[in-house]
Amino acid sequence: MRPRIRPAAAADLAALVALDQVCFGASAWSADSWAEEFARLDGDRVVLVADEGAVVGYVVLLVPAVVEDPVDLLRIAVAPDERRTGIGGQLLTKALERCAGRTVLLEVAAGNESAEALYRGFGFGEMSRRRGYYAGGEDAVIMRWPGDVAAADVVAGDAVAGDVG
Numbered sequence: 001m002r003p004r005i006r007p008a009a010a011a012d013l014a015a016l017v018a019l020d021q022v023c024f025g026a027s028a029w030s031a032d033s034w035a036e037e038f039a040r041l042d043g044d045r046v047v048l049v050a051d052e053g054a055v056v057g058y059v060v061l062l063v064p065a066v067v068e069d070p071v072d073l074l075r076i077a078v079a080p081d082e083r084r085t086g087i088g089g090q091l092l093t094k095a096l097e098r099c100a101g102r103t104v105l106l107e108v109a110a111g112n113e114s115a116e117a118l119y120r121g122f123g124f125g126e127m128s129r130r131r132g133y134y135a136g137g138e139d140a141v142i143m144r145w146p147g148d149v150a151a152a153d154v155v156a157g158d159a160v161a162g163d164v165g
């Protein structure tokens with residue numbers, strides 16, 4: 001079943017706290033942090049969820065009101081059992097549709113091959129590195145999406161053909 005990608009609603013909060021814990025373990029956001037994200041949904045936060053009856057994935061964006069300012073992709077994750085079925089791509093497609101014409105930045109651990117492959121497939125490129133940034137000494141890779149909606153459309157189109165979009 002292909003999930004529906006929709007904006008998060010207040011009723012999703014508990015499910016997101018639980019899924020974030022499963023996906024990020026010790027690096028998960030606390031329930032309070034998630035509540036703060038939800039409190040900013042009328043402001044600069046966008047939270048989209050992949051809904052299959054249950055929430056199976058999510059993406060969180062910080063979208064500054066000033067359009068010249070870059071959007072930050074703060075988080076994207078898919079339930080472990082649902083990975084590699086196209087849901088991450090669906091979430092990113094919808095997220096980038098909201099960022100047409102804007103630069104999008106994100107930070108990913110250098111060893112996170114699945115996330116980096118996902119981002120590169122959507123046209124993100126490495127902008128810089130923070131060496132030894134993470135506790136274990138891993139580098140943080142800063143990636144940038146140039147706001148080229150046409151490129152995103154092409155990838156999304158490919159993704160649909162590949163049963164992702």
Ligand SMILES: CC(C)(COP(=O)(O)OP(=O)(O)OC[C@H]1O[C@@H](n2cnc3c(N)ncnc32)[C@H](O)[C@@H]1OP(=O)(O)O)[C@@H](O)C(=O)NCCC(=O)NCCS
Binds near residue numbers: 074088121164
């Ligand atoms: C990164 C993540 C969101 C990807 O979600 P997903 O639903 O599995 O991604 P998709 O199925 O849409 O994959 C899209 C593309 O990403 C790349 N990709 C995804 N997982 C990959 C993996 N394990 N190895 C290599 N490439 C991978 C592939 O190019 C894939 O396309 P393909 O399946 O046609 O080859 C998921 O692995 C995840 O939740 N990881 C843990 C949380 C995390 O690290 N988030 C990012 C940091 S905030």
